[in-house]
Every structure is written in structure tokens, then in C-alpha cells.
Amino acid sequence: MPWYVARTRSQHEIKTSEYLSKMGVEVFCPTIVEVRQWSDRKKKVTVPLFRSYIFVNITEAERSRVFEAPGVVNFLQWLNKPAIAKDAEIEAIRSWLNNDKISDLEVTQFKPGDQVKLKSGKMANQTAVIKEVGDKKLKLILEELGWILTASVHDVV
Numbered sequence: 001m002p003w004y005v006a007r008t009r010s011q012h013e014i015k016t017s018e019y020l021s022k023m024g025v026e027v028f029c030p031t032i033v034e035v036r037q038w039s040d041r042k043k044k045v046t047v048p049l050f051r052s053y054i055f056v057n058i059t060e061a062e063r064s065r066v067f068e069a070p071g072v073v074n075f076l077q078w079l080n081k082p083a084i085a086k087d088a089e090i091e092a093i094r095s096w097l098n099n100d101k102i103s104d105l106e107v108t109q110f111k112p113g114d115q116v117k118l119k120s121g122k123m124a125n126q127t128a129v130i131k132e133v134g135d136k137k138l139k140l141i142l143e144e145l146g147w148i149l150t151a152s153v154h155d156v157v
Contacts, residue, residue: 003028003055003085004063005076012071013048019069026057030093049093055085110138118151 008016017029030049035042048054053076056066063082066072076083110116114130116138128140128149137150 001026001057001059003057003087003090004066005083005085006054006056006066007073007076008052008054008071009073010052013050013052013054014046016069016071017054019071020054020056020066023065023069025062025065025069028055028057028090028094030097032097049097055090116140 013029014031017027020027031046032049033044034047036045052073058066063075066075078084110130110133112130112132116128116130118124118126118128118140126142128142128151130138131141131148132139140149140151141147142149
């Protein structure tokens with residue numbers, strides 16, 4: 001049976017996968033543990049690895065059953081056909097998630113005022129303060145040099 005990629009409502013991935021599992025559908029919702037920062041504390045929370053997507057292992061005839069679960073929106077389409085993930089891809093995700101070397105994964109977002117270190121380019125290893133955050137670029141202040149520069153997100157740590 002193929003693994004279909006089902007799209008879910010935002011923040012319904014885990015509950016929808018639990019519901020489908022109770023219905024007898026084989027479902028895979030890969031999750032990771034992130035450290036979230038609030039103003040007064042840090043907390044570890046379990047979140048889906050792929051936001052708004054889960055994998056269901058069903059036959060073509062059973063596809064309509066998935067819509068009985070609350071939170072399922074539709075199936076991901078590829079070339080006007082339902083997208084299918086290969087067994088090897090699912091196993092690779094499971095293997096990666098079960099790797100003991102990966103621990104305390106922390107996903108953070110850049111915000112104005114944060115200090116970052118440039119990791120490549122002519123200004124490598126310089127510390128800067130974020131002034132503005134764009135989709136793919138950051139406007140940084142290099143206080144020691146009195147400069148303001150724009151850097152790609154992948155160029156900072």
C-alpha cells in the first residue's frame with residue numbers, strides 16, 4: 001500500500017493522526033521536541049516535523065475514509081494525482097527521528113535585538129545585532145565598525 005500525504009488543518013496534525021489510528025488506519029505523523037521560549041520560562045513541546053501534513057498508508061479505494069477524521073483537508077497533489085511517499089522515504093524519516101545523536105533540537109526565530117555571529121563571507125566571526133528581519137534577509141548592526149549591513153539568513157548563526 002502506498003503512503004499518501006494528507007493535508008490537515010493547522011495545528012491538527014497530531015490529533016488527526018490519533019483519530020485515524022483509532023479508526024484502524026496506519027498513519028505516520030513525525031514529531032520533534034522543540035524548546036519554546038516564553039517571557040518567564042522555557043518549555044519543551046512536541047510539534048509535527050511537517051506542519052499541516054501527515055502520511056497515511058491506505059489503498060486507493062480507502063482514500064475517502066480519511067475524510068471521516070476531523071481536521072483532514074485534502075490530499076497533497078503532484079501532477080494532478082495524489083502525492084505518494086515511498087516506503088524508503090518514510091523509513092528514512094523514522095530512522096532520522098530515532099537517531100540517538102539528535103537531542104534537544106531547538107528551532108528559533110530571529111527577532112530584532114538578538115545578537116548573531118556571521119559564519120561566512122568577509123565579515124565571518126563578527127558579532128552583530130539584528131535591526132530588521134525579512135523573509136530571507138536580516139538587517140544587521142555591526143556596532144564595533146559602526147556599519148549596518150544586510151545578510152542572508154543562512155550566513156548567520
